[in-house]
Amino acid sequence: MDAVLALINQNVAPLFGAWWPEVSITLWTVIKVVLIVAPLMLCIAYLTLAERKILAWMHVRIGPNRVGPLGLLQPIADGVKLLLKEIIFPTRANKGLYILGPIMAIAPALAAWAVIPFSEEWVLANIDAGVLYLLAVSSLGVYGVIIAGWASNSKYSFLGAMRAAGQMVSYEVSMGMALITVLMVSGSLNLNTIVEAQRGATFFSWNWLPLLPMFIVYLVSGVAETCRAPFDVVEGESEIVAGHMVEYSGMSFALFFLAEYGNMWLIAAMTTTFFLGGWLSPVSFLPDSFLWFFLKASFIIFLFLWFRATFPRYRYDQIMRLGWKVFVPICLAWILVVGLWMLSPLNIWK
Amino acid sequence: MTMDFPTVLFYVFASILVLSALRVITARNPVHAVLFLVLSFFNAAGLWMLLHAEFLAIMLVMVYVGAVMVLFLFVVMMLDINIERLRQGFWSYLPVGAVIGLIMAGEMALILGGRYFGLEALPAPAVPAADYSNTKELGRLLFTDYVYPFELASVILLVALIAAVLLTLRQRKDNKAMNPSLQVRVKAADRWRIVKMDAVVEAPATPAADAQEGGKA
Numbered sequence: 001m002d003a004v005l006a007l008i009n010q011n012v013a014p015l016f017g018a019w020w021p022e023v024s025i026t027l028w029t030v031i032k033v034v035l036i037v038a039p040l041m042l043c044i045a046y047l048t049l050a051e052r053k054i055l056a057w058m059h060v061r062i063g064p065n066r067v068g069p070l071g072l073l074q075p076i077a078d079g080v081k082l083l084l085k086e087i088i089f090p091t092r093a094n095k096g097l098y099i100l101g102p103i104m105a106i107a108p109a110l111a112a113w114a115v116i117p118f119s120e121e122w123v124l125a126n127i128d129a130g131v132l133y134l135l136a137v138s139s140l141g142v143y144g145v146i147i148a149g150w151a152s153n154s155k156y157s158f159l160g161a162m163r164a165a166g167q168m169v170s171y172e173v174s175m176g177m178a179l180i181t182v183l184m185v186s187g188s189l190n191l192n193t194i195v196e197a198q199r200g201a202t203f204f205s206w207n208w209l210p211l212l213p214m215f216i217v218y219l220v221s222g223v224a225e226t227c228r229a230p231f232d233v234v235e236g237e238s239e240i241v242a243g244h245m246v247e248y249s250g251m252s253f254a255l256f257f258l259a260e261y262g263n264m265w266l267i268a269a270m271t272t273t274f275f276l277g278g279w280l281s282p283v284s285f286l287p288d289s290f291l292w293f294f295l296k297a298s299f300i301i302f303l304f305l306w307f308r309a310t311f312p313r314y315r316y317d318q319i320m321r322l323g324w325k326v327f328v329p330i331c332l333a334w335i336l337v338v339g340l341w342m343l344s345p346l347n348i349w350k
Numbered sequence: 351m352t353m354d355f356p357t358v359l360f361y362v363f364a365s366i367l368v369l370s371a372l373r374v375i376t377a378r379n380p381v382h383a384v385l386f387l388v389l390s391f392f393n394a395a396g397l398w399m400l401l402h403a404e405f406l407a408i409m410l411v412m413v414y415v416g417a418v419m420v421l422f423l424f425v426v427m428m429l430d431i432n433i434e435r436l437r438q439g440f441w442s443y444l445p446v447g448a449v450i451g452l453i454m455a456g457e458m459a460l461i462l463g464g465r466y467f468g469l470e471a472l473p474a475p476a477v478p479a480a481d482y483s484n485t486k487e488l489g490r491l492l493f494t495d496y497v498y499p500f501e502l503a504s505v506i507l508l509v510a511l512i513a514a515v516l517l518t519l520r521q522r523k524d525n526k527a528m529n530p531s532l533q534v535r536v537k538a539a540d541r542w543r544i545v546k547m548d549a550v551v552e553a554p555a556t557p558a559a560d561a562q563e564g565g566k567a
Contacts, residue, residue, distance in 0.1 A: 022355045097381075128483050132408040139416025143388070146420065150381060150427050158427070165424055169417055189485060321530045 032124050036113050044261040045075035051305050058309040085250035090153055093247065097151035102248065102255035105144025109262035112137045116269050117192050119279040119290040130191040131183065134270060135176055138225075141263060142168040145234070148256070149244035160243020163316060164227060164234040170323040171224040177331035178218040181211050181338045182274045185349045195278035197349070202284070206277035210348065213334050215275045217327050219303070222267035224319065226260065228304055230311035231319055268300035269293075276300075356400055363400070367393035380426045384419065391415050402478055405485040 013020045049064065049071065056063030064071035089098060115130040117123040127133060142165055149161020183189065185207065186197035198206045208215040224231040235243045245256045272278055272293060279293040314322070342349060370393065373386040391414050398407035465471060478484075492500050 019355075097385075127404075129404050129408055129485050132405070132412065132485070136408045136412040136416060139412055142416075142420055143423075146423055146427070147385070162424070165420055169420055172416070315530075317528070318530045318534070325531070 029124070036124060037110060040110070040113060040262065040265065041258070043265055044258055045079065047261050047264065047301065048078065048257075049075050050301075051308075054302070054305045055309050058306075079254070082250055082254040087250040087252050088247070090247050092153045094151040094153065097147050099252070101144050101148030101151055101244075102252045102259070103144070104147055105141060105259040106255045106262065108137045108140040109259045109266060112266050113269075115191055116266075116273065117195060117278060118293055120192070120288065122290060123192065126190070126192055129189050131179060131189045131194070135172070135179070138263075138266065139172055141259065144256070144259065145244045148248070152244070152247040154247050156240045156246045157244050159240050160234050160236070160246070163236075164244060167227065167231065167234060167319060167323075168225055170320060171221045174217055174323055174327035174331055175221045175225060177328065177335070178214040178221065179274065180331070180335055181214045182207055184335070184338055184342065185211070191273055191278075195273060195280060198277045199280055203277065203282035206275065206280070208275040211275065211334075211338070213330060217330055218275065219271055219300070221323070221327060222271060223304060223307060224323065226263045226267055228264065229308035230314050232313060233316050233319065236313070264301060264304055265297065268297040268304070271300050272296040360397065360400055363393045363396040367397070380429070381423065384423050384426050388415055388419050391419070402482070403484055405488050
C-alpha cells in the first residue's frame with residue numbers, strides 16, 4: 001500500500017503541480033464515498049427482501065423463495081428487471097423536470113450519509129455542524145417528490161406530491177424539536193461528540209431513557225417523514241395508486257424506491273446516533289464497534305417493518321393533527337422540562 | 351494558474367448564482383423560475399460556506415430551500431397562471447421598471463462602492479482558528495449582546511403568524527369538517543355493544559308439513 005502511494009506521489013503528483021493537494025484530497029474523498037455508498041446500496045437492496053420476508057412471516061406466508069437459495073437473489077433479479085425496462089415519458093410531461101425528479105429524490109438520501117459516524121474513526125466528514133447539515137440535507141428530499149408530481153402532468157401524481165410536501169414539512173418540525181433536547185444534553189452539534197456524551201456503564205446511559213418521550217416522538221416522526229406505513233397516504237395505493245411515482249417506470253421508478261429505502265436506513269442511523277448511543281457497546285465488557293451501530297440501526301429498521309404489518313393507515317387530517325397538535329406541544333414542553341432538569345441539582349449530564 | 355482553490359470555487363458559485371438569478375426573472379414558466387431561485391439560494395449558501403459562515407449557509411438551505419421555497423412551489427404549482435396575459439403591457443411598464451431598477455442600482459453602488467465596504471474600509475477578515483465554531487459564536491452573541499433585538503424579532507414573527515392565521519380563518523355554518531381529536535377519543539363501546547342472549551333453537555320442520563307444502567306446489 002505504502003509502495004503504491006509512493007509511486008503515485010512520484011509519477012502522478014507532478015502532473016497537477018501546485019494543485020496536487022486539492023486533487024489528492026478529492027480522490028481520497030471519492031474513494032471513501034464509494035466505500036460508504038456501495039455497502040449502503042447493498043443494504044437497501046436487501047432491505048427490500050427483508051421487508052417482504054418479514055411481512056410474509058408476520059402474515060404466516062413464506063415470502064419470495066424462487067430466485068436463488070431462500071430467495072436471496074431476489075433483489076438482484078428485481079434490480080436487473082428494472083434496469084432493462086423502458087422508461088416511459090408521458091406525452092405532456094415536462095421532460096427536463098420529469099428526469100430531475102428522481103435524481104432530486106435520491107441525491108439528499110445519499111448525501112446525508114457524509115456526516116454519519118459509523119464508528120469512532122469511520123466518518124467521512126467529522127464536521128462541527130453535523131446535526132445542522134443532516135437537518136438541511138434531509139429537508140431537501142421533498143423536492144424530488146414535488147417536482148416528480150408536478151412534471152408528470154397527472155392528477156394522481158400531483159395529489160401525491162401535495163400530500164408528501166405537507167407531511168414532510170410538518171414532521172421535520174417535530175423531528176428538529178426532538179433533536180433540540182439531544183443538543184441540550186450533549187452540548188454539541190458534532191455527531192461524534194453526541195455519541196461520546198452518551199457513554200456510560202450500560203445502555204441505560206444512552207439518551208433513549210432520560211429523553212424517552214423525545215425518542216418516541218423522533219421515531220414516529222421518522223416513520224412519517226419517510227412516508228412509511230401507517231403514514232403512507234403519499235402513496236395510498238387504494239386512493240391515488242402510487243402517488244407521485246405513478247407515471248414512472250424502469251430505472252426512474254427504481255430511483256424513488258432506492259431513495260425511500262435509503263431514507264429508512266438514514267432515519268435508523270440517525271435515531272441510533274442520537275438516542276441509542278451510536279457505535280457504543282451496550283455493556284462495558286464488550287468493545288465498541290461498528291457492529292453495534294449496524295445492529296441498532298437494523299433493529300430500528302425492523303420496527304419500521306413491524307409497524308407496517310401492524311397498524312392500519314392514518315387518515316390525512318389525523319396525520320397533520322398528530323404532527324402539529326400532539327408532537328410539537330410535547331416537544332416544546334419537554335424542552336422546558338429538560339432545561340429545568342439540567343439547572344436543578346438532579347442534573348445527570350455534567 | 352495563480353488562483354487558489356477557494357477562489358476558483360468562489361467564481362463557480364458566483365457565476366451560477368448570477369445566471370440562475372437572471373433566469374428567475376426571465377424564465378417563462380413560473381415553476382422553473384422558483385426552481386432557479388432554489389438554485390441561486392444554494393450557490394449563495396456555497397459562498398457563505400467559503401466565508402467560514404457555516405451556520406448561515408446551512409440555515410439558508412434549511413429554512414429557505416427546505417421550507418419556504420417548498421411552500422412557494424406549492425402555491426405556484428396550484429395557480430393557473432396564464433403566461434401570455436402576464437406578459438401583456440410589458441413594454442408600457444418597462445420605463446417605470448427601468449427607472450426603479452436604475453435607482454436601486456445607483457443606491458447599491460453608493461453604499462457598496464469604496465467608502466463603506468471597499469477593501470480599505472473592510473479588510474479581509476483573518477482566517478479563523480481550526481477550533482472556531484461559527485455556530486457557537488453566533489449563538490453566544492444572539493443570547494447575550496443581542497438578546498433584546500432577537501426576542502423582539504421573534505415576537506414580531508409570532509404576531510405576523512397569528513395575524514396570517516386570523517386573516518384566513520373562516521368559520522362557516524355549513525362546514526362539515528370532522529374533528530379528529532373527538533374521533534380518536536371514540537371507544538369501541540360507544541359504537542356497538544355485545545348483548546347476552548339465549549340461543550334460539552329452531553324446531554326442525556316435520557316431514558308432514560314438508561309433504562303438505564310439496565303437495566301445494
